[in-house]
Amino acid sequence: MSDHGGRRGQAERDAITVEIGYALCSAAFLAAVVCGAVVGPVFVFDVPDGVRRAVLAVGAAIAVVLFVARVVSVLMRFRPGAQPSQPGRTRPDS
Template structure:
């Protein structure tokens, strides 16, 4: 397995930035969607308010991590059909059997 080109490193940097920014926006929106209705519409005590904020923060963190993993998992590692460990990607290999799909 050879070294990565500058274009591959740049693409990965941009993808990581996209993953982090989109995950931060998603986490903020998730926190607001969970916490705002309970805090603005209901008259909660101190303990209930703390519980709502803790649940909202926990769900926002889970949304953040899920988004980052989802975006980076889908990022292609090598365009020429090889995984990062050097093994050929089974999806990139030709299938055995007839090459012409017509009957």
């Protein structure tokens, strides 16, 4: 909620929606790239089925952990209604 105790305005709700979308998209991209980097060589080289399954499992696990970590880290940094810093100002209330 906002600092004055009221309900969130439309601009704050829109900012939260955009931030959630950014968190999900960037997390999905990161997970896909890392999973592809880990699992990709298995499809390029001839490896036994046991190794293939193990690498696929490890790649999927890493992707899930990175996805969750990215979403949490992006959303924890987001503060709705926080004003960006203004260069040249010495105090927040100036």
